[in-house]
Amino acid sequence: MEIKSAKVGSLCNFEVLNLLNELKFTRKNNVRSGSQLATVVYEASQYLQHLNIGQNEVQVRNLLKELSSFPVRLTYNEKLMIVNTLPRTSLELSLLINGYDDRLTEEQIHDLLGIISRTSPEPI
Numbered sequence: 001m002e003i004k005s006a007k008v009g010s011l012c013n014f015e016v017l018n019l020l021n022e023l024k025f026t027r028k029n030n031v032r033s034g035s036q037l038a039t040v041v042y043e044a045s046q047y048l049q050h051l052n053i054g055q056n057e058v059q060v061r062n063l064l065k066e067l068s069s070f071p072v073r074l075t076y077n078e079k080l081m082i083v084n085t086l087p088r089t090s091l092e093l094s095l096l097i098n099g100y101d102d103r104l105t106e107e108q109i110h111d112l113l114g115i116i117s118r119t120s121p122e123p124i
Contacts, residue, residue: 009076012083014060017048051084054121063119070112072103086120088113 011019020041060083067079074082078097087093090109094100104112 010080012060012080013048014052014055014057014083017045017052018057020045020048055086059120063116066115066119070108070115072108082116086116088117 024041024045063083064079067074067082074097081096082093085092085096087096090113093109093112097103
């Protein structure tokens, strides 16, 4: 994998996990097992695997597609936080969306939580 332009945008946890997995396989011969890079890659991969249990690329794409067509325009960072945290309650959702009370009605909140539960794995 080659980085074409640094600092272009943020990645969701699932994308970072995929990049780390690619790095593990492409650098396996070049990275000593005791090196700091190998340790960081291993620890970060383990952490992200625990966060993304059951989440796959199709689910992430479907969630982003549905969030993009949601009647209330969500910012890129709001969508990113939703994909990373998969809020299940209105309280969790309120922490992720700026101006939550002003921008969303009760029905829209219910619809948004429905989209999230429909397009993401069941919580453990």
